[in-house]
Amino acid sequence: MPNYSAEVDAVLRALADPTRRTVVERLAKSPAVVSDLLALFSMTLPSLLQHLRILEDARVISSSKQGRVRTVNLRPGALDVLHLWLGEQRTSAERQADRLGIHLTRAIKET
Template sequence: MPKYHEEIDAVFRALADPTRRAIVERLAKSPAVVSDLAAPFAMALPSFLQHLSVLEGAGVVTSEKLGRVRTVSLRPGALDVLHLWLGEQRTPAEHRADRLGIHLALTTPKEN
């Protein structure tokens, strides 16, 4: 098991909830103020803040408070650990197919 398994578990737990996945999808576009981020969700603000807390605890998002306004953004590279883990799960057949594709691309004559 990889040494970063606790980080992977935390990110998977955070993204297991559809509300939190929707938050991440929204933040992928740009950072947002909490009130604007919460507006599309039919839940009380304290419940929404719990979702943000889970995402922040997993290291997926960060927040910054300026005066009375809290802005939330995705943490750069937060999902890289998932990308690495998923890459490790690829089968040897997938790796061979990738190498075959590269070989064919390099050896096939180009048509004019």
Template sequence: MPKYHDDVDAVLRALADPTRRAVVERLAKSPAVVSELAEPFAMALPSLMQHLRILEDAGVVDSEKHGRIRTVTLRPGALDVLHLWLGEQRTPAENQADRLGIHLALTTPKEN
């Protein structure tokens, strides 16, 4: 088993919750302060902070506090372990079909 499986497990556990997935989707657009992240959710701020802590512990987000304002950012490359793991799960038939598609795209004459 590759060394990064613990990282995959942590990221998958963190993303298992719909609230945390929504936070990640929001942060993919730009960093945000906690109060902005809390707006669409009907939960107390301490509950959202718990979600953010789980994402941070899994290495998905980073947070920085300036005075009383905490800004949260999506950690660059944080989801790369999932991409790598998912790529390893592809069947040989899927890989062969991909290679065939590339070959056909390169060898088929383009229509004008």
């Protein structure tokens, strides 16, 4: 089993807050400028920037600045570490049930 617990811990800590999860959900649709993200919440700019910094430190998002406009992006594959970790946590019974489901689906399609 690969040891990437520090990455998993950082991403889970970053996503533990509902505000940060909302930011990630929004960025999953497309990149956004900070002012657009701020419009989603009733908070001050410094508070939002703190949330963004936590997401950026966890390598979930990245940002770039052009002039006075900061654009925020969801990093490609940023949540893959969670997907891998969760996959490892599945029980063998779940894996067997998945394989049975795939087999049954194929058998139905063949008839």
